[in-house]
Amino acid sequence: MNILTKTFSAPPVDVREIARYAGCRTENHDIEEKIRACVTEAQHLFKYTIVYTECPVAVTGTTVDFGVFRVPSQSLCRALAGCCTAVLFAATVGLEIDRLVARYGITEPSKALLLQSFGAERIEALCDRFGEFLKETTGKTLHPRFSPGYGDCPLCVQHDLFTVLDCSRKIGLSLTDTLLMSPTKSVTAVIGLEG
Amino acid sequence: MSVLTYLQQHITVLDGGMGTLLQAAGLGAGELPERWNLTHPDIITDLHRQYYDAGSHIVSTNTFGANLLKFSAAELEDIIKAAVQHARTAASQSTTEGEKFVALDxxxxxxxxxxxxxxxxEEAVELFAATVRLGVQYGVDLILIETMNDLYETKAALLAAKENSTLPVFVSNAYGADGKLMTGANVDAVVALLEGMGADAIGVNCSLGPQQLVPIVEQYLARSSLPILVQPNAGLPEVKNGVTVFNVLPPSFAETMSYLVERGIRVVGGCCGTTPSYIAAVCEKIRGKAPLPIQPKHITCASSYTHAVDFTDMPVLIGERINPTGKKRFKQAVREHDMGYILNEGIAQQQKGVQLLDVNVGLPEIDEVRLLTDTVCQLQAVVDLPLQIDTADPVAMESALRRYNGKAMVNSVNGKAESMARIFPLVKKYGGLVVALTLDENGIPATAAERVAIAQNILGTAATYGIAAKDIVFDTLCMTVSADPQAGNVTLSALKTIKETLGCHTSLGISNVSFGLPCREAVNSTFFAMALQNGLSAAIMNPYADDMLKTYHAFCALTGRDENCAGYLAFAAQQAPSVCADTHTLTLQEAIIKGLGDAAATLTAQLLTTTDGLTVVQNEIIPALDRVGTGYEQHTVFLPQLLMSAEAAKAAFGVIKSALKNETAADKGHVIIATVKGDIHDIGKNIVKLLLENYGFRVTDLGKDVAPRTVLEAVQSTGSRLVALSALMTTTVPAMEETVQLLHREAPGCRVIVGGAVLTADYAAAIGADYYGADAMEAVRYAEKIC
Structure with missing residues (x-):
């Protein structure tokens, strides 16, 4: 089994998306100005790292067998319908944004909120960028990514993903006993590959 | 021969990768390699033997992940016993000459x-300790702590090794391409901590190939006075024809390792992707090369979890404001365990440009051991400056030093035999840059010569503990000049002599000099300039005192310490008064609604010249907050705006509170707030806290990951009638339920409101909460009803 890590360059920043994560339902010039200041302050803090592996997919009844572990989940079966292989991955933008959010949580909670939203936008952008990368390198059709906890998929699948991908050593991502990820701006998921 | 004796004279060769070879031998993904010590003894023994045959002097046991998180105590013992045995058997089977050591990996x-x-x-220390004790029991020659990508965990492992063995300890960290550990430490910070705690050899492994590691290794060689070890990967992994291969082959691997030996590294080996053939190639290439002598570096520094601050020709500023002495508000914060206030003091001082923070929370009536340790830990979550731990209680000092992530400054030791006997062992064990006061059993000497004599005595005693002069900073004690006209001269004379003749760095608490005098700023800043001119290395000072900062920047510019006056110019640019143009056209209400904190503060101060504080609150602040709050509930104002307004209102309240010192501000009641056990998110909690404070509630914030019993204790000690709990994930809701149940059982008069991403009104009712707050405004409305 080949476990690979990859570091991406920074994807373009979407200020409107950050505003949306912060709870702005309509366009708001003042808030977007403030977000731009946050972007300037924090954009150099992010790392864009992913650890991933491609593995076979075998569906039996309502269980998916990745060869390395099995997941009992109808939702996941549906998400991987028609796929012979899937990519398991863990992505993180690093711990520094968590530190900055904690710091502003004490001095300026509004800024903590915006930075938190910036982090959310960054990790999503990283996952999207990774999807494009997979599309280019595999030439296959990608199914939408599916994370532990979606639908009926148990959250404890995190344990299996973390063991197989060796997340802590490879990208500095760890799991708490309560299955929270640290750094918090991180994603683990499965992407089905078809064709 | 011991490995350290061997290392003094020879380049010492470690082994190469294990994981890659085990996978080739059939180890499955997700299978624990350590178990192979029990199930595949012949394969493990043979791999070790191949490394000894290739020329390794040290083979590390197959115990990388052997700890109590992954194995039961019984299995752990079996694994380590077998692992050591396999390495020993391999050593006896190997036909090559040369020393053969076994390292507990x-x-x-x-x-x-x-x-x-x-x-x-402490749990981490105990996990490592269990592994170390077994390694010692089964007879390893040394301990190799490796692939550590977090500085704090490295400290835990090294501490465990030191506390449970007398064996040599080698420590190796894994760096990213940015030259830092995953959690942010640079080489300077790593070296400072590991040297301070007494590692025997330090270095780098994993993550990168040999070429990419060269710049990081160069930094080690420049900073460290220890033997340096290097175990790179065989380059970067690539997938070719469905198989992982590494892109650096033995000849070029050996080439770079040979270069690094010429640069001065002492211990060589390999990590992921390297095999016995890599080690053989390295041995061949370095054969006959004599090791370069290791030069002591004499670097005086303190460090945090990210970086080190060096004591050089540039004076260092140490912020003194985390200290209750003479500060009523700070004393209150210490008594109430108001961590938010204390942390704010740390962040604000960093923004003023200090390079270290002094941390003193000593008050007679508090549990200083607990509070000092808590303060240090919590500061290290949000402030990356090195800390100077300031306490007279050696137990509190040890507790804080133990938990400190980095090499702290220790404030302080003095020339009394008892003080040195208590403090020096702590400095030796945990590392530290210790401030030594030139006083002894006879008090503070009146003459400079006597203070220098005490300094010499302290240096001599420190040496007997193995503490070098570079790790001592002398404070020649700044006395009050109003009581003794010669006080300043004596202090400065002693300072100059210690710097020039003993070659040691110096530090002073500047503000003492002006006690009892009016217009203290002038005395302080002038004395500061004189001390700098006499060789002062560091000042413990008030960074809010503009005169002190002016003196500092002017001194650096005037003495060739500030190229092109760049530092001075940047400082001067910040001195221009900030223009609050808006205050001419805005009302206070508008400033709060727009979320303009500075304008709100300025306008409040203006209003207070003609109106009393309570009227400003009633007529301006409350109506503005209500408008924003209503707008939020009606979805015309969004969360960031609500928070900005809340912050502006907080700024206005701050001005009013300091103006009416003797009047009691509005107090609607006391609320305890916390994120539940197991949950590490606190942004939602912080938002609710801010709004509650705005609306006149006193809030005790217990932080995140708070045990149910801690919440109950807070309710019982404060008599609070409302607790607000936050949880983000379904996995932490059980802890919330447990807290709710405990409160209802033991504190029946207290209501509990819950909130967080996964909760709903039904879910909240199911776990027994009294109320579900969908957002921060709902929490405020509920609190207004209950309290």
């Missing part, structure tokens, strides 16, 4: 330590 736990993970520091 210790890798990271895979868990992240608090505050950003959930593994407690």
């Amino acid at each position: 210790i890798g990271p736990t895979g868990k992240l330590l608090k505050p950003y993970g959930d593994l407690d520091f």
Whole structure:
């Protein structure tokens, strides 16, 4: 089994998306100005790292067998319908944004909120960028990514993903006993590959 | 021969990768390699033998992940016993000549330590300790702590090794391409901590190939006075024809390692992707090369979890404001365990440009051991400056030093035999840059010569503990000049002599000099300039005192310490008064609604010249807050705006509170707030806290990851009638339920409101909460009803 890590360059920043994560339902010039200041302050803090592996997919009844572990989940079966292989991955933008959010949580909670939203936008952008990368390198059709906890998929699948991908050593991502990820701006998921 | 004796004279060769070879031998993905010590003894023994045959002097046991998180105590013992045995058998089977040592291999736990993970520091120490004790029991020659990508966990492992063995300890960290550990430490910070705690050899492994590691290794060679070890990967992994291969082959691997030996590294080996053939190639290439002598570096520094601050020709500023002495508000914060206030003091001082923070929370009536340790840990979650731990209680000092992530400054030791006997062992064990006061059993000498004599005595005693002069900073004690006209001269004379003749760095608490005098700023800043001119290395000072900063920047510019006056110019640019143009056209209400904190503060101060504080609150602040709050509830104002307004209102309240010192501000009641056990998210909690404070509630914030019993204790000690709990994930809701149940059972008069991403009104009712707050405004409305 080949476990690979990859570091991406920074994807373009979407200020409107950050505003949306912060709870702005309509366009708001003042808030977007403030977000731009946050972007300037924090954009150099992010790392864009992913650890991933491609593995076979075998569906039996309502269980998916990745060869390395099995997941009992109808939702996941549906998400991987028609796929012979899937990519398991863990992505993180690093711990520094968590530190900055904690710091502003004490001095300026509004800024903590915006930075938190910036982090959310960054990790999503990283996952999207990774999807494009997979599309280019595999030439296959990608199914939408599916994370532990979606639908009926148990959250404890995190344990299996973390063991197989060796997340802590490879990208500095760890799991708490309560299955929270640290750094918090991180994603683990499965992407089905078809064709 | 011991490995350290051997190392003094020879380049010492470690082994190469294990994981890659085990996978080739059939180890499955997700299978624990350590178990192969029991199930595949012949394969493990043979791999070790191949490394000895290739020329390794040290083989590390197959115990990278052997700890109590992954194995039961019984299995752990079987694994380590077998692992050591396999290495010993391999050594006896190998036909090559040369020394053969066995290292107990210790890798990271895979868990992240608090505050950003959930593994407690002491739990981590205990996990490593169990492994170390077994390694010692089964007879390893040394301990190799490796692939550590977090500095705090590295400290835990090294501490465990030191506390449970007398064996040599080698420590190796894994760096990213940015030259830092995953959790942010640079080489200077790593070296400072590991040297301070007495590692025997330090260095780098994993993550990168040999060429990419060269710049990081160069930094080690420049900073460290220890033997340096290097175990690179065989380059970067690539997948070719469905198989992982590494892109650096033995000849070029050996080439770079040979270069690094010529640069001065002492211990060589390999990590992921390297095999016995890599080690053989390295041995061949370095054969006959004599090791370069290791030069002591004499660097005086303190460090944090990210970087080190060096004491050089540039004076260092140490912020003094985290200290209750003479500060009523700070005393209140210490008594009430108001961590938010204390942390704010730390962040604000950093923004003023200090390079270190003094931390003193000593008050007679508090549990200083607990509070000092808590303060240090919590500061290290949000401030990356090195800390100077300031306490007269040696137990509190040890507790804080133990938990400190880095090499702290220790404030202080003095020339009394008792003081040195208590403090020096702590400095030796945990590392530290210790401030030594030139006083002894006879008090503070009146003459400079006597103070220098005490300094010499302190240096001599420190040396007997193995503490070098570079790790001592002398404070020649700044006395009050109003009581003794010669006080300033004596202090400065002693300072100059110590700097020039003993070659040691110096530090002074500047503000003492002006006690009892009016217009203290003038005395302080002038004395500061004189001290700098006499060779002062560091000042413990008030960074809010503009005169002190002016003196500092002017001194640096005037003495060739500030190229092109760049530092001075940047400082001067910040001195221009900030223009609050809006205050001419805005009302206070408008400033709050628009979320303009500075304008709100200025306008409040203006209003207070003609109106009393309570009227400003009633007529301006409350109506503005209500408008924003209503707008939020009606979805015309969004969360960031609500918070900005709340912050502006807080700024206005701050001005009013300091103006009416003797009047009691509005107090609607006391609320305890916390994120529940197991949950490390606190942004939602912080938002609710801010709004509650705005609306006149006193809020005790217990932080995140708070045990049910801690919440109950807070309710019982404060008599609060409302607790607000936050949880983000379904996995932490059980802890919330437990807290709710405990409160209802033991504190029946207290109501509990809950909130957080996964909760709903039904879910909240199911776990027994009294109310579900969908957002921060609902929490405020409920609190207004209850309290």
